[in-house]
Amino acid sequence: MKLIIDGKAFNAYPGDSILDVARREGIAIPTLCYHEAFGGQGSCRLCMVEVTAGGRSRLVASCTYPVSEGIEVKTSTPAVEKIRRNIIMVLYKRASGSVLMQKLYREYGCSENSLGEKQEERCIVCRLCVLACEKMGTSAISTVMRGIDKRVGTPYDQAATACIGCAACAHICPTGAIEVLDSGNIRTIWNKNFNLINCERCGQPFATREEIDYVSRRSGIEDAELCFCEECRRKKLVGKMQGFSPC
């Protein structure tokens, strides 16, 4: 399939979204709720672009719009830029505590406006954390409530039985909104405390007992194999490979 993005022709596969093609070809389209591991959610709407298909132009979310033969995409028009600026403006009002949002706010030139009191939150409800937790197979967190009160949380805002303290949610969060507190051998996340296991090689605390048990159970790899931090595991692997190396 062929399509045109910003005047240049590109190839696409059936099932591709516009954003998929753009990312592959190195064309920049800004996003907040997109991660290649999960595909498009269509929720932040920062990736809006202008599409002309069948002689008709419209504004669409590039992360969910399926490519079809011959469409023409413009990734930066005055209408698109205005949408992006306004999205940043209203999001900043919610999450002005986030460094990323502060940066975007400046970049998009959202002039000081009378939007009133700013909230010092950081969460932008992009839900990447929820998707990451789901992908882990734990689903300890979800969105709760709806409308302007929508947020991310654990059931009843209490320590969730399902949480294994892996902190995948915090790692994927673009605005640093999820607090992980590692203090000595204790990790606190989502109101729950976990004991951290020390790496067998370097002695640094690196993962929770629950996480290692969970991974072991799911993958069938024995606990002992998992007791190294990421860096030491890599070193170990490199060591092994060197051992096998013919040179």
Add this chain to the structure above:
Amino acid sequence: MSEQECEENIEGFRRIIYGFPGEKRYIIAIMHELSRCYRYLPRAALELTAEYVGVPFSQVYSMATFYRAFSLQPRGRVNFKVCDGTTCHIKGSNILLDEIYKNLGIGPGETTADREFSLETVNCIGACAIAPALLVNERVYPRVNAAALKEIIKEYRGGGDNDHHE
């Protein structure tokens, strides 16, 4: 089902939940039935629902907080729903809310300490032609004003449940 049959324990929950097919698409139906029996969604019942239909607990909780028909807090024996649809709103639904607060000391989403009365607002019950409307349990009261409301509260106080009405 009478109140006795709806024991608020795991046996009671099982009786309700296992009455539905164990599929995701029956979650809302299960929640409706739980609400009817207990006037709210008990946590243990939601946990059992999640396990039964094979969905993470967090997703069931997410739904319970998303849909307005459900409450995670026990509602009163007598549940007032003040319609705050557009018509009722411009015809003075806020006066009803003030009056209920004056008489019972509860605002929307609250229940009296004795669990007798609770109050919520609903968006439109489709009774616009007789606005402002008040729903008490399942009964619709038309064109309610402050004076009528006092009478209605009196009617339900002390065990009156008006079951003979619709």
Add this chain to the structure above:
Amino acid sequence: MTTMNKSLIHLLLVCCGTGCVANGAREVYQALKDNLTSDDKAVLAATTSARATGCHGLCAQGPFVRILPEDITYCRVKAADIPEIVEKTLKQGEVVKRLLFRDRQKKALVQGQNDIPFYRRQTRVALRNVGLIDPSSLQDYLERGGYRALEKSLLDMRPEQVIEEIIKSGLRGRGGGGFPAGLKWKACAATPAQPRYIICNGDEGDPGAFMDESIMEGDPHSVLEGMIIAAYAVGASTGFIYVRDEYAQSVASLQKAIEEAENHGFLGENILGSGLDFDIEIVRGGGAFVCGEETALIASIEGHVGEPWDKYVFPSEKGLWGQPTIINNVETWANIPVIMERGASWFTSLGTEGSKGTKVFSLVGKVANTGLVEVPMGTTLREIIFDIGGGVPQGRKFKAVQTGGPSGGCIPAELLDLKLDFDSLSQAGSMMGSGGLIVMDDRTCMVEVARYYLSFLAGESCGKCVPCREGIKCLLEILTRICHGQGEIEDLELMEDIAETMQQASLCALGRTASNPVLSTLRYFREEYLEHIEGQRCPAGICRELSEFWIDPAICTGCGLCLPRCPVEGIKGEKKQAHRIESDKCIRCGECIDSCSFQAIKVK
């Protein structure tokens, strides 16, 4: 007129729609049955039949008892009136005058339903049976010609001919978007995947709208028949009716109808011997306005939170569980059997160029005759509000009419001659929506109305996409500020700016139209915004911080009606002498204004 069994002399139709039930219609119906059976010679019981029907439409005058064949319509009937009706009308053939409708303009009593101005200008297509049949009786529906269209479609036509007929009829979806129904069907039939599903959207959520409720309650078989015809046309085997949580009576009525239809071979296997297998299941909603949005409704049926997804691929190709799915709303389904029976050309003879047929409106708010109205597309607002609705009561002035629910807009008096159809309404910055018409008078503050809708949407948006969630939040904050007298002139432009992005970038129709209440009031009532901001005054006397009331001594008659209505004893004055308001006591609730028959109480 409904058909009557030959041995019957009288047929009594008791309106048991939600409005009338709230006013005691069930008790009226019970009293009637008791009176008929307690007749000593048992003559009445044998010759008279009483029917609990769906909504008669003119809810403001209910409960109704309509007596056929004479067509005597009694209004505001109480259970205590029944013995007199039985004795005088049924036994002696006399009319009970005090229960007749009073035509205020002509100062006359009106006997027949069709002579009541409210009904005279209506054309009942979708509501053809509502109020005439007992919704729990399949027999009643069959007597009115029910399931004839199904027979014709299944036995005499090929599926593609059925689709062609619906396309030719020009029927557009009555739920809000106005998408041509036939094209949806065609797209669905053309998608190879199986199974396919039929969904009836009964999640009528617009505040101020109850037309779908009245059809589901009052004529459930018409909805089923429409769905079964579609199932045949596109080759679907399962249907779902998603009913709004609050509509308990609709669920009961539909459930009964489904059972009856199954028992009589209209649902189930090999329907009418045509080889079609089709079942319908009722799904109760969980209480979420956003589930009126097709994709959110589908998510809800599947057992998820009701969040919509981008409809770049339509549900007709990829809908419920990823399969081809047709969703139409209740009123659309109810239109299908009539179109199939009477033909597309009959249907296109009604309505306007781009909008064929009729539309049911719920006419509510500050209007004399509140209720359900069905008129041909293209009827003007003036005809509906003044000729049918009887105008604004209490001698107040018409200010605006809100159409299309929270997604619609407020239309001012200058546009009263607007011919209502899908296209004219969107040009005026509003929309058809499901057909709510909420009349507002000069005691309605347009800024507060916009604020009300935004606060409604703040709780009803699903909260998934940023423009809708955060945009609504910003607009609501600004509007609240203006209502409290803290608005700034720049706010207006800022709201328009945010509103435009919400329209262009939101994921679903709820978000894309959420700013309509703000934009339409800014377009037609900008002056009122300026009054709030620059004049620090709410001309309607609704925003408390910006209102001050006074009594015009030249008008006040000192009748004293307002005195007891004031909750703070802030009105002083001797009987028959002009009263005055003590402004330090006044809490600006407006109770006195609404109680004054002389409009002597003014807003400063």
